[in-house]
Amino acid sequence: MIYKFSKEFNQIKKELEKAKRILLVAHARPDGDTVGSVFVLKEYLAGSLGKKAVVTCLDSFSEHLKDIFVGEDFVDPEKVKINDYDLLIGCDAVERGFEKIVTSKNKNQTIILLDHHPHLEMKKIKPDIVISDENYSAVCEILYDFFDFHRIEISKKMATYLLTGILGDTGMFQHANTTPRVMEITAGLMRKGAPLAKTIQSSFKSKRLETLKLWGRALERAEMNEKTGVIMSYITKEDLDELGATSEDISSVAEILNTVSEAKFSLVLAEQEDNKIKGSLRSEWYKNVDVSEIARKLRGGGHRLASGFEVAGKLVKNEEGITVE
Ligand SMILES: [Mn+2]
Numbered sequence: 001m002i003y004k005f006s007k008e009f010n011q012i013k014k015e016l017e018k019a020k021r022i023l024l025v026a027h028a029r030p031d032g033d034t035v036g037s038v039f040v041l042k043e044y045l046a047g048s049l050g051k052k053a054v055v056t057c058l059d060s061f062s063e064h065l066k067d068i069f070v071g072e073d074f075v076d077p078e079k080v081k082i083n084d085y086d087l088l089i090g091c092d093a094v095e096r097g098f099e100k101i102v103t104s105k106n107k108n109q110t111i112i113l114l115d116h117h118p119h120l121e122m123k124k125i126k127p128d129i130v131i132s133d134e135n136y137s138a139v140c141e142i143l144y145d146f147f148d149f150h151r152i153e154i155s156k157k158m159a160t161y162l163l164t165g166i167l168g169d170t171g172m173f174q175h176a177n178t179t180p181r182v183m184e185i186t187a188g189l190m191r192k193g194a195p196l197a198k199t200i201q202s203s204f205k206s207k208r209l210e211t212l213k214l215w216g217r218a219l220e221r222a223e224m225n226e227k228t229g230v231i232m233s234y235i236t237k238e239d240l241d242e243l244g245a246t247s248e249d250i251s252s253v254a255e256i257l258n259t260v261s262e263a264k265f266s267l268v269l270a271e272q273e274d275n276k277i278k279g280s281l282r283s284e285w286y287k288n289v290d291v292s293e294i295a296r297k298l299r300g301g302g303h304r305l306a307s308g309f310e311v312a313g314k315l316v317k318n319e320e321g322i323t324v325e
Pocket of ligand 1: 033034092093116137138139169
């Protein structure tokens with residue numbers, strides 16, 4: 001097997017072995033991939049190298065992942081002294097909050113970024129080692145290659161963490177990023193003991209009643225625009241206050257709406273705290289729409305088939321439907 005990032009894999013291993021204090025950073029609104037990546041590294045560092053790493057994130061631990069990552073949690077970034085660490089690693093969607101936690105870098109620090117989103121760009125800090133490749137389904141897939149390349153033993157726990165990230169970012173093998181390699185890796189992880197059915201159950205199937213109610217409201221409001229081919233719905237601040245929706249709930253609604261075959265893409269607008277609106281866009285490869293272009297025009301980002309953005313304003317309903325004011 002030829003590894004595209006063998007040079008980086010060697011550099012990363014050296015840095016992990018050399019580092020004394022390591023900080024792992026998950027992205028805001030954490031998903032299975034970012035959580036899987038940071039905790040698999042924590043586990044590797046503890047098991048093979050005997051090093052204790054600290055994991056931090058702007059947001060709290062995702063409720064639905066607690067069954068898989070038993071006993072794991074983030075350290076509040078406000079309690080983390082960045083200067084105490086000599087190695088800082090950002091995993092997945094590093095634009096979502098890494099620079100809010102790591103605001104500067106001193107000369108004794110090394111920064112590694114692992115990502116698979118397009119247009120990775122840091123504004124304040126200069127990373128030392130970067131792997132950012134859209135061809136990877138998940139950062140957990142990059143890390144699998146890293147362990148495989150170095151012939152590092154993957155424990156059952158590590159395999160489960162990696163599988164969680166891959167399942168999350170491939171939408172249980174339903175997205176276009178599910179390559180033959182992803183399936184081979186999954187087979188490898190199952191052989192190491194990762195429980196496929198249980199991981200799917202914990203990450204996808206169990207839902208809160210409030211989540212289902214929120215979906216119900218949003219689905220009821222869905223409208224299809226024949227001209228543009230967009231199927232659209234919205235979630236109000238009242239819905240959020242009443243049902244406590246998470247950003248995962250919002251993207252789930254966009255995914256469900258996107259299953260309507262006549263729709264070219266789906267859009268869900270959700271009012272947030274402090275007068276902001278979050279937009280979630282989804283499409284399917286056979287629909288030939290690049291939703292990341294729409295997201296980028298609104299200063300958002302993401303992938304061709306799954307993107308998002310945030311704009312200031314409130315949702316207002318009039319005769320023409322719903323608009324942003
Ligand atoms: Mn990811």
